[in-house]
Amino acid sequence: MILPPSFYERDTVTVAKDLLGCLLVHRNETATMGWIVEVEAYLRDDPAAHSYRGETPRNRAMFGPAGHAYVYRIYGLHTCVNVVTGPEGTGEAVLVRALEPAGGIEFMQARRGTDDPLALASGPGKLTQALGITMDLDGTPLSGGPLQIWSPESLSDRRPEGTDGEIVQTTRIGITKAADLPLRFYRNGNRYISRR
DNA sequence: ATCAGGATTGGCT
DNA sequence: GCCAATCCTGATT
Numbered sequence: 001m002i003l004p005p006s007f008y009e010r011d012t013v014t015v016a017k018d019l020l021g022c023l024l025v026h027r028n029e030t031a032t033m034g035w036i037v038e039v040e041a042y043l044r045d046d047p048a049a050h051s052y053r054g055e056t057p058r059n060r061a062m063f064g065p066a067g068h069a070y071v072y073r074i075y076g077l078h079t080c081v082n083v084v085t086g087p088e089g090t091g092e093a094v095l096v097r098a099l100e101p102a103g104g105i106e107f108m109q110a111r112r113g114t115d116d117p118l119a120l121a122s123g124p125g126k127l128t129q130a131l132g133i134t135m136d137l138d139g140t141p142l143s144g145g146p147l148q149i150w151s152p153e154s155l156s157d158r159r160p161e162g163t164d165g166e167i168v169q170t171t172r173i174g175i176t177k178a179a180d181l182p183l184r185f186y187r188n189g190n191r192y193i194s195r196r
Numbered sequence: 197a198t199c200a201g202g203a204t205t206g207g208c209t
Numbered sequence: 210g211c212c213a214a215t216c217c218t219g220a221t222t
Contacts, residue, residue, distance in 0.1 A: 076215030078204050125204050174203055
């Protein structure tokens with residue numbers, strides 16, 4: 001089933017860990033999808049979070065209701081997608097950092113310009129390119145829009161690599177502020193993450 | 197009005 | 210490992 005808003009209205013770290021193994025699906029021209037295998041939590045009073053300095057036009061979706069997408073452009077060329085979490089107005093979110101390809105793989109390969117399954121969606125900019133996620137999805141609901149997240153048992157009886165592995169909790173990637181906080185999560189044994 | 201820098205990636209050394 | 214690409218945001222003048 002599609003995850004309901006109540007799934008996202010919980011504690012952000014809990015949601016981040018529970019998102020591992022869920023299926024991110026984008027239905028546009030075609031349907032492309034992948035299991036979420038790596039995430040990072042961004043919290044209130046977290047200097048690394050885009051919401052840290054208050055609401056602006058860019059981060060507005062982060063302060064909106066849980067269960068909506070926060071999509072932003074980074075370095076002028078890449079796009080990243082977040083899931084808004086917690087009570088409305090707190091500005092917390094979970095960044096989706098890597099997917100294990102699960103469906104529509106030939107379209108993901110075409111968009112990415114490679115056939116290597118390990119290179120299709122193993123990074124926050126790669127996965128948005130593979131699924132065709134663009135800025136117009138910023139602020140859209142994840143239950144009822146073209147971008148959706150399904151619970152692990154949905155749509156397939158397969159499971160991502162390392163499904164039974166322990167959850168590894170470590171520091172977030174690419175940030176300069178609050179770089180020591182352990183808010184990145186993935187499962188031991190999955191090779192589709194962005195880096196070890 | 198100006199400007200530094202960023203939750204990245206891919207190509208080159 | 211290093212660095213350019215590329216552009217918007219937010220902070221400062």
